[in-house]
Amino acid sequence: MRTEMQAQFQYRAATYMYLLGMVAEPVIYLVVWSTIADQSGGAVGGLTAGQFAAYYIVWTLVRTMNIVFTPYGWEWRIREGQLSGQLLRPLHPIHYDVAQFAGGKIPWLVYYLPIAAILTVVFHPTFDVRPAEIVVFAVAIWGAYLIRTFNQSALGLVTFWTTRVGALFSLYIVLELLLSGRLLPLTLMPGWVQTLAWLLPFRWTFYFPIEALVGDLSNAELLAGLGMQLFWTLIGIGIFSLVWRHAIRRYTAVGN
Amino acid sequence: MTTIRVALLHLRIGVMNDLQYRVNFALQVLQSLLAVAVGLIVFQLVFSHTTELNGWTHDELLALLGVQAVMAGVIHSVIQPNMMRLTEEVQEGKLDHALVKPVDAQMLVSVREVQLWQAVDVLIGGVIIGFALARIGGDLSVLDTLAFGVALLFGAVLLYCFWLVLATGSFWVVRMWFLPELFEGIFQTGRWPVGIYPDWLRFGITFLVPIAFAITVPAEAVTSRLDWKTLTFAAVFTVAAFAFSRWFWRFGLRRYSGASA
Numbered sequence: 001m002r003t004e005m006q007a008q009f010q011y012r013a014a015t016y017m018y019l020l021g022m023v024a025e026p027v028i029y030l031v032v033w034s035t036i037a038d039q040s041g042g043a044v045g046g047l048t049a050g051q052f053a054a055y056y057i058v059w060t061l062v063r064t065m066n067i068v069f070t071p072y073g074w075e076w077r078i079r080e081g082q083l084s085g086q087l088l089r090p091l092h093p094i095h096y097d098v099a100q101f102a103g104g105k106i107p108w109l110v111y112y113l114p115i116a117a118i119l120t121v122v123f124h125p126t127f128d129v130r131p132a133e134i135v136v137f138a139v140a141i142w143g144a145y146l147i148r149t150f151n152q153s154a155l156g157l158v159t160f161w162t163t164r165v166g167a168l169f170s171l172y173i174v175l176e177l178l179l180s181g182r183l184l185p186l187t188l189m190p191g192w193v194q195t196l197a198w199l200l201p202f203r204w205t206f207y208f209p210i211e212a213l214v215g216d217l218s219n220a221e222l223l224a225g226l227g228m229q230l231f232w233t234l235i236g237i238g239i240f241s242l243v244w245r246h247a248i249r250r251y252t253a254v255g256n
Numbered sequence: 257m258t259t260i261r262v263a264l265l266h267l268r269i270g271v272m273n274d275l276q277y278r279v280n281f282a283l284q285v286l287q288s289l290l291a292v293a294v295g296l297i298v299f300q301l302v303f304s305h306t307t308e309l310n311g312w313t314h315d316e317l318l319a320l321l322g323v324q325a326v327m328a329g330v331i332h333s334v335i336q337p338n339m340m341r342l343t344e345e346v347q348e349g350k351l352d353h354a355l356v357k358p359v360d361a362q363m364l365v366s367v368r369e370v371q372l373w374q375a376v377d378v379l380i381g382g383v384i385i386g387f388a389l390a391r392i393g394g395d396l397s398v399l400d401t402l403a404f405g406v407a408l409l410f411g412a413v414l415l416y417c418f419w420l421v422l423a424t425g426s427f428w429v430v431r432m433w434f435l436p437e438l439f440e441g442i443f444q445t446g447r448w449p450v451g452i453y454p455d456w457l458r459f460g461i462t463f464l465v466p467i468a469f470a471i472t473v474p475a476e477a478v479t480s481r482l483d484w485k486t487l488t489f490a491a492v493f494t495v496a497a498f499a500f501s502r503w504f505w506r507f508g509l510r511r512y513s514g515a516s517a
Contacts, residue, residue: 015434017437021437022437024441024445027445031452031453032302035309035452036305036309040306045305166283166287167286167287170287171290174294
């Protein structure tokens with residue numbers, strides 16, 4: 001974790017450029033929805049431009065926390081035979097992934113703060129936060145990180161059978177865009193989509209953490225959300241280890 | 257003349273090379289269709305809450321989305337692969353191989369790579385534009401069609417100049433791995449008309465990153481809302497940008513010192 005932290009601090013300029021590219025996504029959504037809110041007399045689906053701003057500024061932080069080792073990383077690792085060395089270590093490779101990307105979060109958080117400050121000045125968000133919400137948010141972003149890590153790692157293991165994972169991963173991202181609140185606050189979606197989103201893991205990696213901070217959830221709802229995150233983390237770990245046990249038998253590497 | 261022949265030959269080799277990998281074509285089609293599907297769903301969501309966005313109707317925005325897809329195809333198949341290869345060769349000191357050839361070096365570094373299957377987006381974008389125009393109805397005048405073609409050409413050249421300037425930056429800043437991510441993020445702003453963005457951002461994606469010229473202007477042409485002043489300005493800007501990027505490329509090249517020589 002420490003090594004990754006230091007590595008990320010070293011290449012500041014490059015990391016910042018990368019972040020700038022990432023920030024474009026929420027800024028576009030934000031501009032589109034605030035335009036519509038302004039056009040329709042101040043609010044869309046009960047959300048004002050200020051609330052959209054708050055939603056997408058927190059979105060950016062959640063997205064930063066949500067950066068995990070991708071299926072492409074697994075694809076590379078498996079295709080190139082890089083996994084051999086990692087298998088020899090005493091701990092399961094996933095431990096290193098979780099720790100490495102978690103370590104990256106602290107520098108990213110430092111980089112995020114000025115961006116959030118600029119966005120706040122430009123887009124005037126409306127915030128109304130209770131202390132309990134901050135606490136839940138601080139926990140929930142790590143819950144989101146774990147759920148996403150295990151989902152994507154399980155997806156990455158598919159490479160043991162196919163050696164190509166791009167198409168499947170694209171499908172995953174589309175589902176996530178639509179059902180997690182990444183594209184837009186889920187309350188703007190049709191009713192049946194909201195119901196569907198409740199039953200799937202995606203919602204707990206974006207919408208719930210964001211809503212915990214900027215929304216108006218009761219304490220019971222906040223706790224229930226954390227419970228759901230725990231539930232999906234466990235499911236994720238379960239699926240990942242199940243697939244892993246079958247997949248690792250198929251692994252053969254040449255050389256090294 | 258020789259320059260053009262050499263360029264075409266390089267492109268042909270690239271195309272033939274990619275034709276060997278047909279499964280990649282199917283994968284690319286799938287990924288492009290998914291991206292289009294998301295774009296369409298977003299439009300449905302947006303227009304379930306409003307009837308127009310900044311003066312653009314649903315079908316007009318659809319044409320804009322088509323133009324964005326066409327440009328994405330052009331960038332991903334020709335411009336970006338060549339420019340990324342350029343930055344890598346500068347980093348590793350391998351650019352000498354291109355520099356010693358007896359043709360113009362800028363031309364050569366711009367045509368060595370082709371990712372044919374990425375050009376699927378050009379086709380998909382074309383279909384979207386056609387579909388949007390059919391829904392808008394009314395005849396497109398010859399003049400508008402011509403303006404559209406010219407605007408597309410200017411747009412593509414501008415995007416190329418922009419990428420060349422960025423890639424030339426690698427003569428000073430060696431690590432450029434973040435370029436595609438950065439560009440991709442900013443390029444997504446092109447899915448919407450530039451008019452909706454706040455002033456500072458509109459200025460940025462018009463003059464710093466030429467997205468307004470590359471996407472909004474052609475889309476304005478094809479939806480018959482372009483005036484000649486804008487198109488003339490685009491032409492002047494394109495010529496200026498091309499001259500600048502060529503000067504900048506030569507300026508950067510002087511800083512290059514090879515590793516293999």
